[in-house]
Amino acid sequence: MSLLRPDEWEPQGVTELEPRAWAALRQTAQSVLVTAGAGAGKTEFLAQKATYLLQTGLCSTPKRILAISFKRDAAYNLAERVAKRCPAEQARRFDSYTFDAFSKSLVDRFRAAIPEPYRPPANYRIVMPRRLEYEYFLDTYNIRGVNAQQLERAIARIQLPVADNGPELQRAVALYWQSQYNDYTYVSLSFPMLNRLVELLLRENPEILKALRLTYSIVFLDEFQDTTFSQFQLLRTAFDGSDAIFTAVGDDKQRIMVWAGAMPDAFDQFERQFGAKRISLVSNWRSHEDLVRIQHVIATRIDSTVEEPEARVERLVDGDVAAIWEFAGENEESNCLAQWIEREVQAENIEQHDVAILVRMRADVVESQLSPAFEAHGLRLRNVARNVGDIAIQDLLSEDLTQILMRLLRLGATEKSPENWNAALRDLQFLEAVNSSDEAGLRRLQQRLEKFVRKFRRKLRSLDPIPNSETGSAGAALDFVGTQVLRRAFPAYQRQTDFDRIWKGFLLLLRECLEDAETWSDALDKFEGLNHTALMTIHKSKGLEFHTIIFYGLDNQTWWSLRPDRMEELNSFFVAFTRAKQRGFFTLCNERGQPVVWIENLLAPAGVRRIDFCGGSGVKSVD
Ligand SMILES: Nc1ncnc2c1ncn2[C@@H]1O[C@H](COP(=O)(O)OP(=O)(O)OP(=O)(O)O)[C@@H](O)[C@H]1O
Secondary structure, eight states: OOOOOGGGOOOSSSSOOOHHHHHHHHOOSSOEEEEOOTTSOHHHHHHHHHHHHHHTTSSOTTOEEEEEESSHHHHHHHHHHHHHHSOHHHHTTEEEEEHHHHHHHHHHHHGGGSOTTSOOOTTOEEOOOOHHHHHHHHHHTTOOSOOHHHHHHHHHHSOSSOOTTSSHHHHHHHHHHHHHHHSSSSOEEOHHHHHHHHHHHHHHOHHHHHHHHHHEEEEEESSGGGOBHHHHHHHHHHHTTSOOEEEEEEOGGGOOOGGGTBOTTHHHHHHHHHTOEEEEOOEEEEEEHHHHHHHHHHHHHHOTTOOOOEEEEOOOOOSOSEEEEEESSHHHHHHHHHHHHHHHHHTTSOOGGGEEEEESSOHHHHHHHHHHHHHHTTOOEEETTSEETTEEHHHHHTSHHHHHHHHHHHHHHSSOOHHHHHHHHHHHHHHTTOOTTOHHHHHHHHHHHHHHHHHHHHHHHHSOSSTTHHHHHHHHHHHHHOHHHHHHHOGGGSSHHHHHHHHHHHHHHHHHHHTTOSSHHHHHHHHHTTTOEEEEETGGGTTOOEEEEEEOOOBTTTTOOOOTTSHHHHHHHHHHHTTEEEEEEEEEETTTOOBOHHHHHHHGGGTOOEEEEETTTEEEEOO
């Protein structure tokens, strides 16, 4: 495989990088911290840098790059971008995990080396305890003077082993660990507990630590602003004193996880600890200048010293790009929204999936409110926060299992699909570890795929796209790939229960989509949410982008219980607003409650006005 010289390497998939991004990309001897605002291309930058390091051999076999993101979607997107640009044997050396998945994969691989009494059995369960469960524990163990929140935080922070004879909080944590291991049929561990187990594992096993450091001398960290104390401590245990070079990217205006323990001074600590050089980017590649101007007004409320980004994309729409739409009642609001989207789609300004509706919480309630109106206008609304089995639709869609099976199903459902063909071939190459210089191996994979697709097309032609045919169709695709092969290739599926959860969710969603599908392609489009307007919470919108975003319910009783004096709430608002590429609207319904004045005040200097949205027949402004 021929490598490129660093000076002849060019960015891929984008035409240019700003000069500061180039400087950060070429910085390979020292750790860098790239700080930049929303839409500056931070995630894209990581994908470019990975491609650069792999294609030039600056990261050469057998070294690998470890990339850690906060969300599954982000980890998946990053891996996808690298896979598209690099040959499979290079892309295979890019390991993109979420923090949780990284911890879990180490626990699953090296479980036997975790010191007793913390070594979990193979059938441990992952749990996400609620406040009530901590309270129940404190009551059961008669622990006074410690509340559920303190306990939850201390579990995430206190290093193992933890003795049960110290101060009350420490004693509570020790007893909690004991109870999780001893009181129930299964050992139940939360992700913060897995983090502590890995930290212990690495601290107590120099050989494993050495192997980890030999494998990864390049580490990427996405959304570094939300790193928690425990995650940072784990990074230190894993890499302090090693020759690992870090590239971290983040935006402190987007710090929204302080409630979950994000470090307020993560950037400073990172610079100090890893001797990192800070580089800030100034472009915005997502939103046009009129939106960037509004975003900047919000940004300066968070940090008055922030530099105004330079918008690098064009405005493509006429009329308002941001406004507060006011309605008298909820039904009027639902009908007008649906009518507005319908008209935009008919005018070919957008497709349905270009619009996202964002809510603060209770997406299920908003779904029932909006769905009848959407249906009446021939539109499809999909609440991606809804669970299918034990997994939210949004999470299911970014699973590796889903992606791999969907490409095969697409190939079976259509006569020609070169993009899916290439991607499916890449999947096989990855799963079976075939080198791209191994021509015979590649030919064999190609023949296998050809044979399967021929047979699979015949099968789908003879199988009606109706509920219950999901097992036959998706089952055939899974058999072709091989359950064991998948489980070996992806650490997240190593345990049967984890694999089964995703597989069950996949079948459930496919079954739903087959309910009124005319063709297989139609069902698959529905599965992926094509031609659906997505409904999601603002927290889940992080890292995503849409042509038009509608923030539902700028009134007290729904998600606008935000307060401007709580920085994190303002940050959440900023994150959500910056997801819009072309337009961002808000709805306000007088029947539901009073408008949130501070948000109007915040948006007013940017020229965002309240508009009386008259019966969906047009908009009339109230000056
Ligand atoms: N150099 C570039 N040229 C053209 N488009 C780019 C470039 N960099 C990024 N983009 C595009 O700009 C958009 C934003 O990029 P990206 O998601 O990487 O930004 P980000 O800084 O991680 O955003 P955020 O922090 O707001 O989630 C994406 O659509 C991406 O494809």
